[in-house]
Amino acid sequence: MKKLVYVLLSLVLVTGLFAGCGNAQNPAQEVAPGGEAAQEDAGEENSPADSAPAENPAPENKGTFTLFTWEGMFPQEVLDGFEQATGYKINYSVFDTDETMLTKLEVAKGGDYDLVIADDYIIETAIAQNLVQKIDKSKIANYANINSAFQGQFYDPTDEYTVPYGSGVQTIVYDPERVDFEITGYSDLWDERLADNIGIIANYRVINGMALKTLGRSYNTNDLAEIREAGDKLITIAPNIRLIKDDSLEAELLTGEIAAGVMYTSQVTMAKLENPNLKVVFPKEGIGFGIMAGFIPSNAPNSDAAHAFLNYILDAQNGAKCFENLGYYSTNAAADELINPDYKEFLTLPEDFEQDNMEMIGNISDEANELHSTIWVEFTAACGQ
Amino acid sequence: MKVKNRAAKSSLLMAMPMYVFTILFTFGPLIYMFALSFMRRQATWGVINEFYAGNYLRILEPVFSGVFAESFKLALITTFFVTLFGYPFGYFMAKLPPKHKNRAMLLMIVPFWTNSLMRLYGWIIIFRSNGILDSVLIALHLSEKPLRLLYTYPAVVVGMVYVLLPFMIYSVYSSAEKLDWSLVEAARDLGASKTYAFLTISLRLTMPGLLSGIILTFIPSMGLYFIADILGGNKVALVGSIIQEQLLRARDWPFAAALSVALMAATSLTLYLYRRITRSEDLEGLV
Numbered sequence: 120m121k122k123l124v125y126v127l128l129s130l131v132l133v134t135g136l137f138a139g140c141g142n143a144q145n146p147a148q149e150v151a152p153g154g155e156a157a158q159e160d161a162g163e164e165n166s167p168a169d170s171a172p173a174e175n176p177a178p179e180n181k182g183t184f185t186l187f188t189w190e191g192m193f194p195q196e197v198l199d200g201f202e203q204a205t206g207y208k209i210n211y212s213v214f215d216t217d218e219t220m221l222t223k224l225e226v227a228k229g230g231d232y233d234l235v236i237a238d239d240y241i242i243e244t245a246i247a248q249n250l251v252q253k254i255d256k257s258k259i260a261n262y263a264n265i266n267s268a269f270q271g272q273f274y275d276p277t278d279e280y281t282v283p284y285g286s287g288v289q290t291i292v293y294d295p296e297r298v299d300f301e302i303t304g305y306s307d308l309w310d311e312r313l314a315d316n317i318g319i320i321a322n323y324r325v326i327n328g329m330a331l332k333t334l335g336r337s338y339n340t341n342d343l344a345e346i347r348e349a350g351d352k353l354i355t356i357a358p359n360i361r362l363i364k365d366d367s368l369e370a371e372l373l374t375g376e377i378a379a380g381v382m383y384t385s386q387v388t389m390a391k392l393e394n395p396n397l398k399v400v401f402p403k404e405g406i407g408f409g410i411m412a413g414f415i416p417s418n419a420p421n422s423d424a425a426h427a428f429l430n431y432i433l434d435a436q437n438g439a440k441c442f443e444n445l446g447y448y449s450t451n452a453a454a455d456e457l458i459n460p461d462y463k464e465f466l467t468l469p470e471d472f473e474q475d476n477m478e479m480i481g482n483i484s485d486e487a488n489e490l491h492s493t494i495w496v497e498f499t500a501a502c503g504q
Numbered sequence: 505m506k507v508k509n510r511a512a513k514s515s516l517l518m519a520m521p522m523y524v525f526t527i528l529f530t531f532g533p534l535i536y537m538f539a540l541s542f543m544r545r546q547a548t549w550g551v552i553n554e555f556y557a558g559n560y561l562r563i564l565e566p567v568f569s570g571v572f573a574e575s576f577k578l579a580l581i582t583t584f585f586v587t588l589f590g591y592p593f594g595y596f597m598a599k600l601p602p603k604h605k606n607r608a609m610l611l612m613i614v615p616f617w618t619n620s621l622m623r624l625y626g627w628i629i630i631f632r633s634n635g636i637l638d639s640v641l642i643a644l645h646l647s648e649k650p651l652r653l654l655y656t657y658p659a660v661v662v663g664m665v666y667v668l669l670p671f672m673i674y675s676v677y678s679s680a681e682k683l684d685w686s687l688v689e690a691a692r693d694l695g696a697s698k699t700y701a702f703l704t705i706s707l708r709l710t711m712p713g714l715l716s717g718i719i720l721t722f723i724p725s726m727g728l729y730f731i732a733d734i735l736g737g738n739k740v741a742l743v744g745s746i747i748q749e750q751l752l753r754a755r756d757w758p759f760a761a762a763l764s765v766a767l768m769a770a771t772s773l774t775l776y777l778y779r780r781i782t783r784s785e786d787l788e789g790l791v
Contacts, residue, residue, distance in 0.1 A: 315652070318737075321738055321753070323753065323754075360739070361737060363738035364733075374633070375633055376633055376654065376655070489754075492749065492753070493568075495749070496567050496571060496749075499739060499740075499745075500741040502739040503657065503736070503739040503741065
């Protein structure tokens, strides 16, 4: 009897193993939140009047739209709304890193997926490898809603291939109750009053960039002497650094382990939601940012659907819902006004904002990148002293 | 003769899966890593397949050799404290009456049922500002304001010692349990003092356990970087953390591979020197 149980158990385990393999072979069918999950709560959450006109309650099925991006990029409400309004069925396929996405796209030779949303730097590579097709702006009525601050950037200088969807803007967050002076820029972080009280993310382009900015340089400089100079400057901030951490740095600010932080936009959003008294600073030396953008792969099976989807999320109302859910800066100027006032302050750029003061963090030369990573090791070692 | 041959054949056959497994999953990746360490990073990502020794030259830069020294230092400090606490623990545990011995053993094993990462998060709760330790110290009037112990070097050492202590205790214990106590009694009868008897008999005979305990602590502590990340706030630069950094952030796989090869070479060399110096042939629990 006992033996039988063991045999059965091991059978279950073995089949489990193979079941895992089987799924992975067909990337296009991995996850489909637009599928079962969507149908379940479509009835409760979504009042059809929101998204679909009353005279057209059930549009005919126009085929599948395969979206390839990170998990949780869109609220279910918007995905359901798109399906009802257009009749496309969403197949939501996920990747966890930009590099995985590019590999899969290379293997599929620019096919399989209709729309990909990924980070700026990898899009530059994808375009260079001819894996991206031009966007037909005539099919996107809402194209004008895009905030021009996020257009014409290095990965797509002429805006032919991409539509931005959310931006990470590098800001400083601090707790005014525990910092007794006003922080206005990166150079204030060197102040002695912040000794052992700053938390930073473990992203060397952002953190070394902070020193580059205080010296009035570009984030993307390939001049090794400039990077070296910034590195020497960065090391002098070490006594103020309490911790370097990528995951949930906002929790450390909320529990009082640190008084100020340089963190990712999504973390700033979470910190602000928890404690609205925190202050978010656009550093006076200049603002670094990254953009997530959507592009249509060169051999997308259903590029019409991709255009329709881009148009749908560029709509002001839908856009506002998306950014409230995403927690990144809105790249949709028309949506800005509709974003809930509770979030607006940290999801949109201020009106008097100087766009000239912004700079994207882009790809740099191998030597420059190598020097950055070497400086980073020196810096972390200095923080531990 | 024939029978013997058949037995040998069948045992080889039985061991086959083990060989295949080892070759596939140990030597395969090792060779891959070694080959990778002589390649170059491609501009965007991935590697260029051409011979390049620059990765190893880069390790010789003071920054990176400094990191190796830092890892070595932390491993030494950890091993020192683990020996300090672990040796007496294992030694006296072996002297307990059997009933208590089993209980002590069980108490040692229970924490292993929980993931070590979880247990380290427990230390965060203890160490954090206004955490358990601070509250106790303030309540006892031993300190006036939060000590801010989290994200400091001592916090990292506590975490390392905590995770590695059981390995020392087990190996000392298994050595001490085999110890023939009548030898100690004989020494005492012949006029040796307690200390002298311990130094000449007990310590000598538990040496294999102690030495293997040192290896079991030292080698892993060269690579355990996640403790320094969690309890040290990433501020102690260890080889393990730069390897991770190079893989995930700098996307320089060849350099990460070179660092891994160098780390393995360093630990193997330490192991070799250690065995030469201590002349330890038979290490408790190790080959």
